[in-house]
Amino acid sequence: MSGQMKKSKILYSCYFARSREGEQFIPEHVFSLQIAGTLTVTDGVNRYIFKEGDYRLSRRNRLARFVKQPPEKGEFKSLSVYLDQETLRKLSEEWKIQPDKVKDSAHSVITLRDHVLYKSYMDSLLVYLQLPEDEQQIIMDLKVREAVQLLLKVNPEVKNVLFDFTEPGKIDLEAFMIQNYHFNVSLDRFAYLTGRSLATFKRDFQKIFHVSPHRWLQERRLKEAFFLLAEKKRNVSEIYQDLGFENLSHFSYAFKKHFGMAPTYLWNIHNNASLNAGSSSEK
Numbered sequence: 001m002s003g004q005m006k007k008s009k010i011l012y013s014c015y016f017a018r019s020r021e022g023e024q025f026i027p028e029h030v031f032s033l034q035i036a037g038t039l040t041v042t043d044g045v046n047r048y049i050f051k052e053g054d055y056r057l058s059r060r061n062r063l064a065r066f067v068k069q070p071p072e073k074g075e076f077k078s079l080s081v082y083l084d085q086e087t088l089r090k091l092s093e094e095w096k097i098q099p100d101k102v103k104d105s106a107h108s109v110i111t112l113r114d115h116v117l118y119k120s121y122m123d124s125l126l127v128y129l130q131l132p133e134d135e136q137q138i139i140m141d142l143k144v145r146e147a148v149q150l151l152l153k154v155n156p157e158v159k160n161v162l163f164d165f166t167e168p169g170k171i172d173l174e175a176f177m178i179q180n181y182h183f184n185v186s187l188d189r190f191a192y193l194t195g196r197s198l199a200t201f202k203r204d205f206q207k208i209f210h211v212s213p214h215r216w217l218q219e220r221r222l223k224e225a226f227f228l229l230a231e232k233k234r235n236v237s238e239i240y241q242d243l244g245f246e247n248l249s250h251f252s253y254a255f256k257k258h259f260g261m262a263p264t265y266l267w268n269i270h271n272n273a274s275l276n277a278g279s280s281s282e283k
Helices: 085-095 116-128 133-154 156-162 173-180 187-193 198-209 213-230 248-259 263-282
Strands: 010-015 029-036 038-042 047-050 055-058 065-069 076-083 109-112
Touching (some): 076 116, 076 133, 133 156, 213 263
Antiparallel strands (some): 029 076, 038 047
16 A cells, blocks of 8 residues: 655655565655655665664665565555755755755765654644645645755755755766666666766667667676576575566566576576585585
8 A cells, every 4th residue: 555645745655565666766855754664775885774763865866776664564654755856946046055065975865863853844744644635735845845944954964965956967888887787767767867868878878888778788687687596596586676677577588588498497406406415415
């Protein structure tokens, strides 16, 4: 189950079962409270774990995987405020705020310290979310502004994150793709994050890898899948989403077409071989 308002800047999420996000791109800054359960976030470099009562700020224009784990016999619950660029630009002009010229942090998610102002704010959101939808919009727009004020008061260092309106510049495409091939995002997203139009991205990609992006991504993901199944003994159900495949059937079909065997067959061969080797050494 997932509770949310359409087109709202405030999102209340509730899940009974373990859940993963689909596309793994963060388009806007998001201020969140973990109410119940655990959220694990990985961005290819860092891993973050947020438990009940933790506050976080997820940064825009970042790639990350989100795994939502409900508590035992309970529900996963979180409350998030989307800090859209339009609102932040208006506040930057209104409050005369400019970011400092400092080195950008590599962290995709910023852990925020607990504070009574944050708690009061989130408690008020839960009350307003009970109002009829047609009465929520004006209030919620004001609550987004309030969230920015609180973040600047409690964690003033986030000023350099919230009011940095620069777009991704042109970067090393080869290094970026090798690090981020496993994220399930569209080519448009990859192009944007490398500072290119889609047409330029495809042209540059062909020059570097001598193959189309779609083909390279699938072959790179399948190669990693083979390694994880054969060498790391990972289960099929554990890896297909981590490697950017939409679903298990798509992954199994692509794997069998490429390697001539089902991924479960490969896993069984290597897993049984390890078990037999272990039994022989004990004799």
